[in-house]
Amino acid sequence: MKFIKRKKPPKQQLLKDKAEISPKTARIVFLSALGLLVATVPLSFLMAKNANVNATQNKEALAVVQKDLASDTKETLNEDLAKRYLGEFVPLYMNKPSDEKARADRDKNLATYMVKKLPKEEETAITQKLDSSSFFTFEKQKQTYVAKYVVTYTVSYPVEKERTVTKKEGKKTVTEKQKYKEQESSQRTVLLMIPFIQKNGQFKVTSLPYYSSIPSLKAGDMDGKTIQNNSFDRVDEQEEAKLADFLKQFYQLYGSDDKKQLSYLMANPVVLGKGFTVKQGEPAFYKDGKNYLIVDTPTIQEGDSGNNHKEYVVLTVVRQDGKFYIDKFAHDLGGIVE
Structure with a gap:
C-alpha cells in the first residue's frame, strides 16, 4: 500500500513598502525648504525696492519732460521773428540747382535750419526756381507749429524727344530718326507747409516741408445788411x-x-x-x-x-x-x- 506524501504550501511573503521616508529625512527636507524660503525673502524685498526706485525715477523723468513740454507750450510764438527766420528758409528750400556743387552748398545751408537725421532728397537733373512767395498763416499743432506759405515756382527739366534728320550718303539722300534732349519748364503754385518749433526765441524746422492745396478764403453767398421798410x-x-x-x-x-x-x-x-x-x-x-x-x-x-x-x-x-x-x-x- 502506497502512501501519498502531501506537499506543504509555500509560505506567503509579506509585501514591503518600496520606500518609506524616515522621520529624520522628513525633518531635513522641511528645514531645507524653510531655509530656502527665508533666504529668498530679502532678495524679493530688494527686487521690489529696486522696482519702486526705477518706477519713481521714470515718473520723475516723465514729469521733467512734461514740464519742458508745458513750458514750450506756454511760450507765445513770436510771429515777427518766425517770419524773419522762415523768410530765409523758404527761398533756400525752394530753389534747387542742378549743378552738383551748388546743390551740395544748398544741402549744407539747409542743415543749419533743420533738425538732424531727416531723410535726404533724391538728386535729379532738374532745376527748380522760386518765382514768388507770400505768408499765409501759422497753425498750432500740439508742441509744434506749421507755417504756411503760398509759393509759385518753375521747374526746368530735360525731355528726350525724337526728330527726323535728312542727310546725304554719297549720291543718296537718307532720312533717319534722331533722339535729342530739350529743356522744358512748368510753373506751379502750391501751399508750402513747414513744421517748426520755437524755443527761447529761436527756431528749428522739425520735419521735411510738404505741399498742400491752397484753401479758399472766400465765404459763401450771403446778403448784405439793408434797412427794411419797417425798421425805421x-x-x-x-x-x-x-x-x-x-x-x-x-x-x-x-x-x-x-x-x-x-x-x-x-x-x-x-x-x-x-x-x-x-x-x-x-x-x-x-x-x-x-x-x-x-x-x-x-x-x-x-x-x-x-x-x-x-x-x-x-x-x-x-x-x-x-x-x-x-x-x-x-x-x-x-x-x-x-
Whole structure:
C-alpha cells in the first residue's frame, strides 16, 4: 500500500513598502525648504525696492519732460521773428540747382535750419526756381507749429524727344530718326507747409516741408445788411428837404482837404483830400428815435480823369442848438441794423 506524501504550501511573503521616508529625512527636507524660503525673502524685498526706485525715477523723468513740454507750450510764438527766420528758409528750400556743387552748398545751408537725421532728397537733373512767395498763416499743432506759405515756382527739366534728320550718303539722300534732349519748364503754385518749433526765441524746422492745396478764403453767398421798410420811419418832406441840403454841404467838404471847416458839421471830421468831387446818389432819410439816419451811395469822382468809384455812406445825425450835426460816420450798416 502506497502512501501519498502531501506537499506543504509555500509560505506567503509579506509585501514591503518600496520606500518609506524616515522621520529624520522628513525633518531635513522641511528645514531645507524653510531655509530656502527665508533666504529668498530679502532678495524679493530688494527686487521690489529696486522696482519702486526705477518706477519713481521714470515718473520723475516723465514729469521733467512734461514740464519742458508745458513750458514750450506756454511760450507765445513770436510771429515777427518766425517770419524773419522762415523768410530765409523758404527761398533756400525752394530753389534747387542742378549743378552738383551748388546743390551740395544748398544741402549744407539747409542743415543749419533743420533738425538732424531727416531723410535726404533724391538728386535729379532738374532745376527748380522760386518765382514768388507770400505768408499765409501759422497753425498750432500740439508742441509744434506749421507755417504756411503760398509759393509759385518753375521747374526746368530735360525731355528726350525724337526728330527726323535728312542727310546725304554719297549720291543718296537718307532720312533717319534722331533722339535729342530739350529743356522744358512748368510753373506751379502750391501751399508750402513747414513744421517748426520755437524755443527761447529761436527756431528749428522739425520735419521735411510738404505741399498742400491752397484753401479758399472766400465765404459763401450771403446778403448784405439793408434797412427794411419797417425798421425805421421815413422823415416828413419838410425834414427831408433840410437834411438833403445838409448832406450836400457835407459832401462838398468831404471831397476837400478842409478838416477845420468840416469840424463844424462832424464830430470826427474825415476828408478825401483835394481833387475829389462827391456826387450824391439817391439818399434815404430815416427817423431813429430823436436822431436821424442818412443812407446814400455817392459816386467819388477823381478830378477830370473820368475815374470814379462808389462808396456806401451811413450818417447818424443829431440836432445841436437847432442845427444838424454828424455824430457817427460809417461805410456800412454794422451796429445799426441786425
